[in-house]
Amino acid sequence: MSYTYxxxxxxxxxxANFRDHVDRATFDQILEMDEDGEHDFSEPLVFNFFDQAExxxxxxxxxxxxxxxxxxxQLGHFLKGSxxxxxxxxxxxxxxxxxxxxxxxxxxxxxxxxxxVCLGKIKEAIKTLKTDMVDLEKAIKTFFDDAx
Amino acid sequence: MQLLAAHHADESQSSSNSEQxxxxxxxxxxxxxxxxxxxxxxxxxxxxxxxRFLAEWHVAREDxxxxxxxxxxxxxxxxxxxxxxxxxxxxxxxxxxxxxxxMSQRIVTQHATAWKARILPIFQEHELLAIVVEWLEAPATxxxxxxxxxxxxxxxxxxxxxxxxxxxxxxxxxDTKGRIATWNTxxxxxxxxxxxxxxxxxxxxxxxxEDLDIRKPDLELDICLREGRVEDEGWRYKxxxxxxxxxxxITAVYKDGVHVGFGKVTRxxxxxxxxxxxxxxAYEESEKIKSDFLANMSHEIRTPMHGMLSACSxxxxxxxxxxxxxxxxxxDESGQVLLQLASGSFFITSDIVGISSIITSxxxxxxxxxxxxxxxxxxLAPDLPKSVQGDPLRYRQIxxxxxxxxxxxxxxxxxxxxxxxxxITDTGIGIPEPAAATLFTPFTQFDVTTTKRYKxxxxxxxxxxxxxELMGGAIGYxxxxxxxxxxxxxxxxFKKIKSLEQIQDWKRGPNGRTESMSPHPSIDSPDLQxxxxxxxxxxxxxxxxxxxxxxxxxxxxxxxxGFKNVALASNGxxxxxxxxxxxxxxxxVLMDINMPILDGNEACVKIRESGIHIPIxxxxxxxxxGDRERCLEHGMDDYIPKPVDKKPKSQT
Numbered sequence: 001m002s003y004t005y006x007x008x009x010x011x012x013x014x015x016a017n018f019r020d021h022v023d024r025a026t027f028d029q030i031l032e033m034d035e036d037g038e039h040d041f042s043e044p045l046v047f048n049f050f051d052q053a054e055x056x057x058x059x060x061x062x063x064x065x066x067x068x069x070x071x072x073x074q075l076g077h078f079l080k081g082s083x084x085x086x087x088x089x090x091x092x093x094x095x096x097x098x099x100x101x102x103x104x105x106x107x108x109x110x111x112x113x114x115x116x117v118c119l120g121k122i123k124e125a126i127k128t129l130k131t132d133m134v135d136l137e138k139a140i141k142t143f144f145d146d147a148x
Numbered sequence: 149m150q151l152l153a154a155h156h157a158d159e160s161q162s163s164s165n166s167e168q169x170x171x172x173x174x175x176x177x178x179x180x181x182x183x184x185x186x187x188x189x190x191x192x193x194x195x196x197x198x199x200r201f202l203a204e205w206h207v208a209r210e211d212x213x214x215x216x217x218x219x220x221x222x223x224x225x226x227x228x229x230x231x232x233x234x235x236x237x238x239x240x241x242x243x244x245x246x247x248x249x250x251m252s253q254r255i256v257t258q259h260a261t262a263w264k265a266r267i268l269p270i271f272q273e274h275e276l277l278a279i280v281v282e283w284l285e286a287p288a289t290x291x292x293x294x295x296x297x298x299x300x301x302x303x304x305x306x307x308x309x310x311x312x313x314x315x316x317x318x319x320x321x322x323d324t325k326g327r328i329a330t331w332n333t334x335x336x337x338x339x340x341x342x343x344x345x346x347x348x349x350x351x352x353x354x355x356x357x358e359d360l361d362i363r364k365p366d367l368e369l370d371i372c373l374r375e376g377r378v379e380d381e382g383w384r385y386k387x388x389x390x391x392x393x394x395x396x397x398i399t400a401v402y403k404d405g406v407h408v409g410f411g412k413v414t415r416x417x418x419x420x421x422x423x424x425x426x427x428x429x430a431y432e433e434s435e436k437i438k439s440d441f442l443a444n445m446s447h448e449i450r451t452p453m454h455g456m457l458s459a460c461s462x463x464x465x466x467x468x469x470x471x472x473x474x475x476x477x478x479x480d481e482s483g484q485v486l487l488q489l490a491s492g493s494f495f496i497t498s499d500i501v502g503i504s505s506i507i508t509s510x511x512x513x514x515x516x517x518x519x520x521x522x523x524x525x526x527x528l529a530p531d532l533p534k535s536v537q538g539d540p541l542r543y544r545q546i547x548x549x550x551x552x553x554x555x556x557x558x559x560x561x562x563x564x565x566x567x568x569x570x571x572i573t574d575t576g577i578g579i580p581e582p583a584a585a586t587l588f589t590p591f592t593q594f595d596v597t598t599t600k601r602y603k604x605x606x607x608x609x610x611x612x613x614x615x616x617e618l619m620g621g622a623i624g625y626x627x628x629x630x631x632x633x634x635x636x637x638x639x640x641x642f643k644k645i646k647s648l649e650q651i652q653d654w655k656r657g658p659n660g661r662t663e664s665m666s667p668h669p670s671i672d673s674p675d676l677q678x679x680x681x682x683x684x685x686x687x688x689x690x691x692x693x694x695x696x697x698x699x700x701x702x703x704x705x706x707x708x709x710g711f712k713n714v715a716l717a718s719n720g721x722x723x724x725x726x727x728x729x730x731x732x733x734x735x736x737v738l739m740d741i742n743m744p745i746l747d748g749n750e751a752c753v754k755i756r757e758s759g760i761h762i763p764i765x766x767x768x769x770x771x772x773x774g775d776r777e778r779c780l781e782h783g784m785d786d787y788i789p790k791p792v793d794k795k796p797k798s799q800t
Contacts, residue, residue: 029705030704032708048696048700049697078694081695
């Protein structure tokens with residue numbers, strides 16, 4: 001099936017992405033802190049978050065290379081905090097995976113003593129994280145552009 | 149006879165006067181004797197009768213003379229006494245045989261006179277010439293006695309017959325060793341043994357193996373000897389092996405002060421026992437039906453409740469006026485409680501409880517259902533602890549079953565717990581005295597008239613009672629002394645939160661105002677909002693948060709709530725340093741838990757250790773169960789989960 005990439009399609013695609021990625025109630029709380037209908041507060045905040053995420057990804061790659069599970073767990077927790085605050089749920093969930101396996105635990109809190117398994121799961125999660133982040137950035141950009 | 153006549157003539161010749169007098173007198177003596185007399189031929193035919201006899205027996209001479217004695221006497225007897233004539237015959241025979249006087253048994257004549265016959269057989273050589281019968285009147289008292297215990301029964305005989313004839317009770321005697329000595333009809337019918345097969349057997353034959361194992365028969369006799377009697381209820385066995393539920397009374401029997409045995413009376417109570425167990429079964433069945441019904445109900449309630457609550461939360465996301473929000477919050481809160489009740493079984497959890505916040509929230513939800521003319525007051529005692537450990541849901545549940553003036557106070561306190569007394573006073577219809585006793589009995593309502601004006605199942609107060617007791621407290625009622633109406637009160641015991649003792653002191657501020665940690669301490673109520681706005685301008689906060697994004701969001705939220713003076717620290721160590729440096733500068737610390745260098749819990753401990761009792765509220769992402777307790781253990785005052793909902797705490 002051929003895929004025509006016109007504007008409407010892109011819109012519906014990003015909006016679907018947006019719905020998957022963002023918890024509206026939480027994100028709306030952030031938007032409520034904007035004044036006068038301008039996104040003076042929320043927009044820079046969200047782009048700060050993307051910067052923070054980019055920086056954290058770098059640290060994660062380094063820690064993964066060192067097989068430093070502790071640092072990976074801390075980084076996961078760190079990014080989980082801010083993504084949750086903004087309502088970026090997919091990001092948050094991947095960070096949770098990294099934090100848990102960094103602690104030698106499954107997502108359900110069960111013990112996973114095999115370091116190789118943990119590192120494998122984390123590697124996978126970081127990959128998902130990065131892909132998701134690209135999609136999210138696109139959706140968020142569209143969201144703020146449309147608002148202007 | 150000729151000789152005699154000659155002699156007689158001779159004598160009459162010599163002393164005729166005297167002879168004549170004696171002969172005349174002899175006849176006269178017989179006739180005039182005060183004792184009624186008869187002379188019988190040897191064949192017992194009446195030959196002579198005395199005048200006295202005729203007078204006393206009310207008979208004519210010609211009716212008596214020439215008659216046989218026995219048929220004659222029989223005719224004169226009282227009808228029911230006829231058999232006693234045989235005593236007379238026996239006495240006569242005996243007298244003739246022994247040739248000496250004999251007394252007969254008493255006989256009673258038609259005129260209710262009792263007589264004894266003195267029988268004198270007159271012999272010449274070996275020849276019986278005549279029999280003289282003298283009648284002696286028997287004492288009147290004996291007659292009366294005889295009349296009562298009618299036909300010749302002695303007292304002993306009467307009782308023996310009585311006992312023997314009783315069919316509904318087994319009545320029998322045991323000897324001193326417990327062996328059966330007598331047996332009555334009742335015993336035979338009840339136990340199935342015939343007299344000849346049971347006499348001499350030990351009475352333990354009636355007992356079952358369980359009773360024999362504990363030597364019950366012997367024990368019963370021991371008790372009986374010590375106390376005079378013993379009563380027991382239990383299974384007893386018949387000859388055919390079937391059992392019956394018996395009531396047994398054993399009495400020690402003494403004769404002239406010497407123990408001679410035991411009297412035993414056994415009754416069959418099987419029917420009563422059956423009726424009892426039928427009642428118990430019926431009760432248990434109804435209990436089961438009731439609990440099945442409730443289980444069913446709770447299931448049926450949960451489904452629509454979920455729908456309603458989802459709708460509520462959607463509604464809360466839409467723009468609404470303050471008043472509307474208030475109402476929806478009440479719906480949401482009440483729905484949450486109902487849902488928990490419907491899915492929860494009847495047990496008590498141990499959780500952190502904010503007594504005042506629960507009362508406040510119940511009061512808030514009840515208030516809207518009242519007529520505007522009803523005045524609703526709330527008194528929270530200043531010394532009421534802010535947070536205690538117990539079951540918030542159950543506490544709320546009891547409170548909910550009553551209304552109008554609510555008073556909560558600290559009733560008692562020991563090292564480990566508080567007892568909170570909650571009183572609900574109303575000025576309603578009151579409760580009539582007789583109904584007060586059954587107030588807490590399930591399924592009873594005091595107004596059961598056909599025109600029942602008040603709705604309900606009659607379960608509310610009995611549930612409240614059960615709950616109060618589960619929480620180590622009590623529940624009660626007394627009439628409102630001031631006016632018409634009722635006072636309901638209940639107490640509940642809550643655990644102290646040990647590590648917070650110091651803070652408790654600090655927290656019992658001058659006005660005792662307390663804030664809650666209930667799920668939705670609504671800042672949307674205008675009252676609280678105003679208070680918050682006022683507090684925000686003058687309070688200084690310290691926000692401890694390592695993530696810049698979160699810092700910014702929290703700052704934004706606080707600012708939107710009106711807080712202007714907010715300081716920042718990006719880890720626990722920094723926070724400790726800042727607070728220690730200026731202990732009086734901050735009114736409240738908002739503390740992230742999971743931070744590098746020094747985490748929130750450790751930071752909190754350090755701050756408390758340096759003797760600073762500043763309120764600290766923990767924030768943490770995706771709290772696990774038990775996180776809150778852990779925070780409070782570390783000396784924090786309260787806890788909010790992240791992402792922070794726009795409902796943070798205010799602390800005046």
